[in-house]
Amino acid sequence: MAQPGSDFPHTHLLSADQLQRNHLDCIFQRSDEYLEQLRLHGPDGFSRVLNGVVVVLAFIESSTRTRVSFEVAAKRLGAQTLNFQAGASSLSKGESLVDTMFTIESNHPDLIVVRHSAAGTPEFLAGRLQSGIINAGDGRRQHPTQGLLDAFALRNRIGSLQGVNICLIGDIYHSRVARSNFDILRTLGANVAACGPGTLMPDSLEALGVRVFHKLDEALEWADVANVLRIQRERMDVGLLPSLREFQRQFGISGRHMQQHPELLVMHPGPVNRGVELSAGVVEHKRSLVLEQVEAGVAIRMALLALISEARGLV
Amino acid sequence: MAQPGSDFPHTHLLSADQLQRNHLDCIFQRSDEYLEQLRLHGPDGFSRVLNGVVVVLAFIESSTRTRVSFEVAAKRLGAQTLNFQAGASSLSKGESLVDTMFTIESNHPDLIVVRHSAAGTPEFLAGRLQSGIINAGDGRRQHPTQGLLDAFALRNRIGSLQGVNICLIGDIYHSRVARSNFDILRTLGANVAACGPGTLMPDSLEALGVRVFHKLDEALEWADVANVLRIQRERMDVGLLPSLREFQRQFGISGRHMQQHPELLVMHPGPVNRGVELSAGVVEHKRSLVLEQVEAGVAIRMALLALISEARGLV
C-alpha cells in the first residue's frame, strides 16, 4: 500500500524529468537508509521488504554493470529477479518487441526494468502493459537511475548541489547519461555545462540552458565538478572522433588537471577507458567519485524499487 | 506432506496421458486460485508455498518462453531456481546426458524441469534419479504443460470442453504440442481433429481417433476452436514445406476466416510467425486466446509445481 502522505507518487520511472524536487528528496532519503545498511556489511534489516515481488530485468541492449546493480538491489530487498536477454529470447525467432513484451507481461511480473536501443521504449511499454516500468536506458534519450546515482553520490560528498557548477565532458550528443544528469542537476539547483568535440555536441544545448565549452581548460576553470562520459569506440568508425589518442589529448583528464584545479571533483559513469577519458591516477584520486558512484547505484536502485512498489500497492 | 485425500498422486509429470479426468480437475482448480491472485497484481498470498524447494531448469534444448514461464511460476511460489543450459555445461566437454544428469541429481534438487530433443528423456531420468521430473518438451513426443495450459485457457473462456470440436492446424507430424493436446482434450470429452499439409500429417491419426481434414475451409466449418501450431522454418529446408507463403495461403488464418466463422476461437502456442500461421489482426482479435494462453501457462505451472511438491512430501 502506498504510504499515507508519501512524497513519491510514481508507479513507473520513465524519464528523469518526471522527478520534482520533493521526489528527489524522497528518493535520496530512502537511499541514505539503504546505503548505511549496505556499508555495515552485517546482518541487514531490509532483506524482506519486497518479499513476493517479481522483477524482470529485460536488457534487450546488453549491459553488465547496470544489470548487476539492479539485480543486487532487488535481491537485497528480497525480491525475485528474472533475467531476460535479447540473444536468448524469441526475438531471435523473429518475434517483435511488442509480442515479446506481451509475453513477459502475461507472466505477471510486478516490475520490468528495461534497457533498449530504441528511444521511447519505456513509455511505449508503460502505455500498454500493466507492470511497473523502470527505464534502465533507452537509446540516446534517458538513463534516469544513472542521473540519480550521480547526483546522490555527489550530494553525499559535498552536501547541497544548489549553485554548484557541474560540467559534463565528452560525447554529449549520444549520451543518455548527459540528458538525465541535466534534468536532475537543474532540479537540484546546480548550474550545468557541457564540453566536448564539436561533432559530439548537440545543437540544442544552449536553448536548454546548458552552457557550452569547447576547450577543456575553460570548462575546468568554471567547473566545481567534471562528470566525464565514456567514449564509445564505435564513434570513430563513423568519423565522429579522430582517434582515442586525439580525444585523450584534448579532453582527457590527467594528474596535471587535478593539480591545476585543486578543488575539482571528477566523476565517470564507468567503465572507464583508462588512459583515455581519465588517466589511471585520476580514477583512484581522492577527488574521484568513481567507486562512490557504483555504490550509490545499488542504494538508489533499492530506493526506487521500494518506492515504486509502495506506490503500486505491491507491498 | 501430501494432502489427505488429495486427488493428485503424481510425483513426476512425464506425459499428458498419465493425467486422468480427476487429476485435470485438481490441476485446474489449483490454477484458478493462482490465476486469480496473479491478476490482482497486488501483495500475494502464495509467495512462500514452496519455500526451501530447489528447482533445476534443465533446458538442454533451448527455449525462452517456456523456461521463463516455469521460472516465474517457481519464483512466485518462493522456490529457488537454477538454470542449467546445454551450451554452458559440461555437455560441451563430451560428457553424456546421463553423467550430466547424475551430476545435477547429486546436488539434490527437489525437482528437475527438463526439455530435451530426444523423446523419452523424462521417463529415462525419472527411472534413474530421485528428483521429481517435469517434462517441458521431449523431441516430437510430449509437452504436457502446453497441453494443460491450452485446455485451461480454453475452459476459462468457454466453460466445459465436453463435446466441443477442436482442430489442431499445421505441422502435426513434428508437434509434441499436438500430441499433448490430443491426450488432454479427449480426457476432457472434446472432439479432436487435425488439418495440415499431407507431408506434415502422421499416418496414425485416424487410428488414434483424430479426425483428419486436408482443407482448411472444411476444418473451420467443423471446428469450434482452431489451435494453430507454429511452423518451424527448418522444415522447408528438407522439402517438407514448399514455402511460408504457400503455407500461409493454404493454412494461414486471416481476418476473412474470422468473418466467415463468426463463432470460431483461435489459439496458438506462440511465438506466432505473424502473417504466416495467423495474420496480425487475428493475433489480437477478441476471439484469439493467444495472450490468455501465456497467462494460463504460469498459473498451470505454479499448480503443477505445488501439487507435485505436495505429492512428494516436500512441503
Place this chain on the structure above:
Amino acid sequence: MAQPGSDFPHTHLLSADQLQRNHLDCIFQRSDEYLEQLRLHGPDGFSRVLNGVVVVLAFIESSTRTRVSFEVAAKRLGAQTLNFQAGASSLSKGESLVDTMFTIESNHPDLIVVRHSAAGTPEFLAGRLQSGIINAGDGRRQHPTQGLLDAFALRNRIGSLQGVNICLIGDIYHSRVARSNFDILRTLGANVAACGPGTLMPDSLEALGVRVFHKLDEALEWADVANVLRIQRERMDVGLLPSLREFQRQFGISGRHMQQHPELLVMHPGPVNRGVELSAGVVEHKRSLVLEQVEAGVAIRMALLALISEARGLV
C-alpha cells in the same frame, strides 16, 4: 555473529593450506548435518540460515559443475546468488579485472566466489575488497573446495584417513585439484603419492613429501585409494601428451585393475572422459566414489558458506 568458541576463524577461503586439523573437523561436522538433510529429500530445516546474504558467483574462467554446486549450496541456505560471467561482462569492453572487481564490490555483496585462470587472484582480491572471498579455482594453484569434498567423500566411505595411502593419478603438473588434495590429505594424516606421465609431473613433488610413481601398477600396489584427475585435451596440442589412447593404455583404470586390487577405491573430480581416465564400468563400480564426490560438494560448500558467514558476523 561468530559462534562463541567457534573452531572456524576464517573470513575467506583462499587456499587449502590455511586449514588446520580442527578447522577441517569443524567443516566436516557441519557438512555431515547438511548432507543428512539433503538426503532426506524432504522439507528442510536450513532453508533460511543465510537469509539476506548476497553471494556473487564470479566465474571468470567458465565452469558449470562447480558453479552449479556453489549455487545450489547458497540457495539451499536461503542466500541470494548473482552470476557474473566473463563473456557477458565489461571485461569484454577492455575493463581490467581490478576495475571489474571493484565494481562488483561497490555493490556490497557479502561473499564472492571466484574462479580465475590467474593463480593468486583470490589473495589479490581479499587484500583489496571488503567482501569475503572463496577460491573456486585459481590457475594451476588451488581449488580448496574440491580438496575438501574429496576428503569428505572418502572419510564418509572409510572413516579416518590417518595412515591411508592415497595416490593422485594423471596430469599432476597442471592440477590445482592435486595441490589442494595434497594439503588437506596430509593435514588429515594420510600418505600421499602421485603417478603420471613424466611430462606432467612437477619436479618439486618429492621435496614436498609426495611419493612419486611412474608406473600405474606400482602406484596401485601401494595405494588404498586412486584419485584420478581429468585429462585436458588441450595438453596434447602442445605435445605434453602423446594421445588420449596412449594415456589410457598407460594410466587409465579399467575393470582389470579393479579385479587385481580388490580393495582399491577410485575417485575422480569429474567430468570423466569415459574410456580415457576411467572405463565406463569403473565409473559405476561400487568402489567408485564419483557420485558421492559430487554430493559431498554441495554439503561442503554449504558448510563453508555458512561458517564463513558466521565468522564474518553476517548471520
